[in-house]
Amino acid sequence: MALLSFVLLTSVAMAQPKHTLDKIAAVVGSSVVLQSDIELKYATYLAQGNAANPDIKCQIAQSFITQKLLAAQAIIDSVEVKDDEVDADIDRRMRGMIQRAGGQDRLEQFLGRSVIQYKDEIRPDIKEELVAEKMRQKITTDINTTPEDVKRFFNAIPKDSLPTFNKEVEVGEIQFNAKLNNSEKEAYRLKTEELRKRVTNGEDFGSLARLYSQDPGSAMQGGDLGFADRSTFVKEFAAWAFKLKAGEISPVFETDYGFHFLQVIERRGEQVHVRHILIIPAVTEASMQRAKAKADSVYQFTQKNKNIDFSSFANYYSDNKETKYNGGMLLNADNVDTRTTYIPTDRLDPQVALVVDTMKVGTLSKPILFTGADGKKSYKILFLKSSTNAHKANIVDDYPKIKSYATADKINRKVSEWFQKKRKQTFIKIDPEYQSCPALKGWATPVETTAAVKP
Numbered sequence: 031m032a033l034l035s036f037v038l039l040t041s042v043a044m045a046q047p048k049h050t051l052d053k054i055a056a057v058v059g060s061s062v063v064l065q066s067d068i069e070l071k072y073a074t075y076l077a078q079g080n081a082a083n084p085d086i087k088c089q090i091a092q093s094f095i096t097q098k099l100l101a102a103q104a105i106i107d108s109v110e111v112k113d114d115e116v117d118a119d120i121d122r123r124m125r126g127m128i129q130r131a132g133g134q135d136r137l138e139q140f141l142g143r144s145v146i147q148y149k150d151e152i153r154p155d156i157k158e159e160l161v162a163e164k165m166r167q168k169i170t171t172d173i174n175t176t177p178e179d180v181k182r183f184f185n186a187i188p189k190d191s192l193p194t195f196n197k198e199v200e201v202g203e204i205q206f207n208a209k210l211n212n213s214e215k216e217a218y219r220l221k222t223e224e225l226r227k228r229v230t231n232g233e234d235f236g237s238l239a240r241l242y243s244q245d246p247g248s249a250m251q252g253g254d255l256g257f258a259d260r261s262t263f264v265k266e267f268a269a270w271a272f273k274l275k276a277g278e279i280s281p282v283f284e285t286d287y288g289f290h291f292l293q294v295i296e297r298r299g300e301q302v303h304v305r306h307i308l309i310i311p312a313v314t315e316a317s318m319q320r321a322k323a324k325a326d327s328v329y330q331f332t333q334k335n336k337n338i339d340f341s342s343f344a345n346y347y348s349d350n351k352e353t354k355y356n357g358g359m360l361l362n363a364d365n366v367d368t369r370t371t372y373i374p375t376d377r378l379d380p381q382v383a384l385v386v387d388t389m390k391v392g393t394l395s396k397p398i399l400f401t402g403a404d405g406k407k408s409y410k411i412l413f414l415k416s417s418t419n420a421h422k423a424n425i426v427d428d429y430p431k432i433k434s435y436a437t438a439d440k441i442n443r444k445v446s447e448w449f450q451k452k453r454k455q456t457f458i459k460i461d462p463e464y465q466s467c468p469a470l471k472g473w474a475t476p477v478e479t480t481a482a483v484k485p
Contacts, residue, residue, distance in 0.1 A: 055091060057459040058098035065461075067094060088467030095460075095473065099452050100162035109168055111160040114257065114301040120149050120156055121256025125247055133250030169448050175437040183436035184425045192423045195431070196374040201386055202340055202358035202413035205350035206325040206397070207406075208317035215289075218311040222282045222289040225307055229279060235293055235305060244288070245308040253292075253305035260300065267292070271304050318407065325397035325409040332394055332411070340394070340413045349408070358413065370430045372418070382412065389414040 053065035071090045076082065104110070124145060131137035134145060141148050225242055229235050236252025243249040260268045267290065270280040274294045282291045292306035328347050332338070344358025353360060359371045360382075375383055385395050395412040402408065418427060425432055453473055460474040 053461070055461045055464060056095050056098075057457070058095055059102050059456050059458075061098045061102065063091065063094040063098065085467075088464065088469050091460075091464045091467065092469045092473075095458065095470070096449060097159065097162040099449065099456060100165040101158045102456065103452065104161045104165040107165070107168065109161065109165050111157060111164055112299075114259075114298050116153060116157045116160060117257040117298070118259065118301060119160060120153060121258070123156075124149060125251070125256060128251055129247055134252070135250075166445065170441045170444050173437065173440050173444060175433055175440060179440065180429065180433045180436045181425065183439060184423075184432050187423075194420060194422055195418075195428060196376060197420050198372045198374050198418045199378070199386055200371045200415035200417075201360050201373065201378070201382060202344060202415060203350065203353055203360065203382075204325075204328065204344050204348045204358055204411040204413075205353070206321045206328075206347075206409040207349040208313045208321045208408065210311050210314065210317050214314055214317065215284075215311050218309050219282060219284075219289050222291060222307070222309045225309070226279065226282055226291045229291075229293075235307075239305065239307050242309070243307040244310045245306070248306070251305075253307050254295075255304050255306065257296075257298065257301045257303045259302075267306075271302050272297075313407070321409050322397065322399075325411060329394070329397055329411055340415075344413075359415070370434075371415075372430065385412055386414055391415070391417050 054062050055065045055068055056063040068087055068090050072087050075086055075090075080086075128134050128137050128145070131140060138144055143151075225238055228238060236254070239249055239251075239253030243253050245253070248255050260272060262268075263271060264285045264287070266283055266285045270283060270292055271294065274280060274292075276294050276296055279293045280291050282289055284290075288308050288310035290306050290308050292304050294302060294304050296303040324347075328343065332340075332343055341357030341359075344354050348354035348358055356369075356371075360373060362370045362373045362377070364377060375386070378386065379400075381400050385398060389395060389412070391414050393414060395410075397409045397411055400408055400410050421427070423432065456475075458473055458475050460470060464470055465474060
């Protein structure tokens with residue numbers, strides 16, 4: 031809790047009004063970077079468990095200066111971020127802070143103000159951050175990494191500097207969730223209906239959500255989900271959220287999460303602000319036995335039909351929507367942008383790693399009971415597609431990874447070239463404390479130029 035308090039208190043400081051006595055660390059065009067902003071980000075860095083390192087302040091100062099440059103160019107290039115996008119990003123951040131704090135009331139105690147007031151205070155900084163990121167994306171939008179680029183990048187790496195990759199595997203899964211039948215779910219539907227009736231009879235929606243909703247991310251916020259677009263929700267939820275008018279309450283409906291009803295608070299274009307109450311049916315022993323029986327049956331079927339590829343089985347039978355449409359294959363969570371299926375064994379779920387370690391490539395495991403990070407149990411059949419031992423990087427086995435490195439290198443070069451040009455065209459003044467930073471060497475506008483061009 032001490033660490034959490036510290037992190038939250040640094041967030042409070044971010045929203046404090048900037049005083050005229052606050053030291054200016056840098057001037058970028060018509061914008062300033064305050065010393066307090068740098069100190070605050072450094073405090074957050076320490077609060078995350080990192081060791082003290084003064085050089086980090088140099089990196090933080092550079093990041094603020096580059097953000098100011100990007101934001102200034104965005105104005106010239108008419109790069110904008112819609113208010114809905116800013117609202118959605120702020121709401122996403124606030125949901126995380128509220129969840130970590132253990133509820134909206136506790137967060138407001140830490141902040142010393144209401145969540146609404148805090149959101150208004152941080153809004154300008156968040157908007158500038160989003161504008162800068164969109165400008166960065168514009169600068170690099172035309173980058174394309176060809177096979178020739180990958181080969182050239184790889185060949186430029188000194189042979190004695192080639193990275194060593196840990197043992198990696200490709201693992202697929204067919205997941206079988208426990209599913210309640212209608213009679214098992216009826217009591218939960220009726221409970222949700224009763225709560226909806228209490229709301230329509232005049233009881234406070236937020237109070238009932240705090241008492242009864244089983245959505246851990248929103249219950250303590252009175253069921254409030256903030257602003258979000260249609261893609262944020264599952265289809266059944268989105269259908270009601272974007273159908274109702276402000277103030278209207280949906281009927282009780284079911285999703286994969288359980289039974290809900292929601293109320294629309296406000297609609298802004300393709301963003302909607304809603305709150306909801308969720309009741310989650312409890313898994314029964316009978317439903318677990320049904321899941322196991324289905325898993326056993328499918329496993330037997332796979333053994334008798336080895337001519338059918340694993341992806342077809344996963345697509346047809348798996349209950350995991352995140353993997354079934356990817357042929358059942360798990361993706362490397364550290365490289366989601368490249369959608370690579372190669373996963374270092376030390377990054378696997380320990381339960382999966384334990385089973386895979388006993389398997390031969392091309393084989394399936396028998397159904398095994400797994401417990402997810404959310405505590406939910408399910409049966410899974412695992413498939414070991416490939417296994418590569420620890421080795422020095424080579425362009426044949428490691429092409430996807432090397433391509434991602436080559437792409438990152440091209441992006442970094444393009445952005446660096448842009449900054450190199452832009453900082454020569456923009457008045458930049460850096461406080462002596464940061465002029466010695468290697469990352470900022472040469473960034474400040476020369477003194478003779480500064481003297482010639484009076485603000």
